[in-house]
Amino acid sequence: MPDPEKITINVSAVDLGKIDLLVQESLYANRSDFIRTAIRNQLDKHSLEIQQSVTRHSYVIGVLVYNKVDFEQYRSRGERIKITVVGMLHLENDIPVRLAQEVVESIQVRGIFHASEAVKAALADRMK
Numbered sequence: 001m002p003d004p005e006k007i008t009i010n011v012s013a014v015d016l017g018k019i020d021l022l023v024q025e026s027l028y029a030n031r032s033d034f035i036r037t038a039i040r041n042q043l044d045k046h047s048l049e050i051q052q053s054v055t056r057h058s059y060v061i062g063v064l065v066y067n068k069v070d071f072e073q074y075r076s077r078g079e080r081i082k083i084t085v086v087g088m089l090h091l092e093n094d095i096p097v098r099l100a101q102e103v104v105e106s107i108q109v110r111g112i113f114h115a116s117e118a119v120k121a122a123l124a125d126r127m128k
């Protein structure tokens with residue numbers, strides 16, 4: 001599993017204090033544990049809506065990795081790909097910009113997109 005992504009959130013002083021009280025009472029190990037648990041609970045609460053959206057948009061859920069060989073195979077078949085992923089898309093650093101431009105028709109990532117800066121820049125106009 002890839003390293004977790006760090007995000008920044010803003011919460012009121014009162015809400016933060018309440019979280020700290022729960023941590024103090026050993027209900028959670030720390031603030032991050034509380035926030036991760038709250039996020040998972042909300043995602044569970046909305047699992048039907050998430051599944052409907054995944055189905056409607058044909059998303060892949062998880063980690064999707066492509067390398068130069070994968071892209072060369074698509075190009076040799078004359079195929080262009082539409083990448084839709086919930087989770088992480090990782091385009092290996094061995095993928096040349098030109099090859100990425102020839103193969104990728106569109107990209108929609110709900111989560112994390114890892115690729116070289118050159119490939120990201122070259123595909124920026126194809127991202128939704």
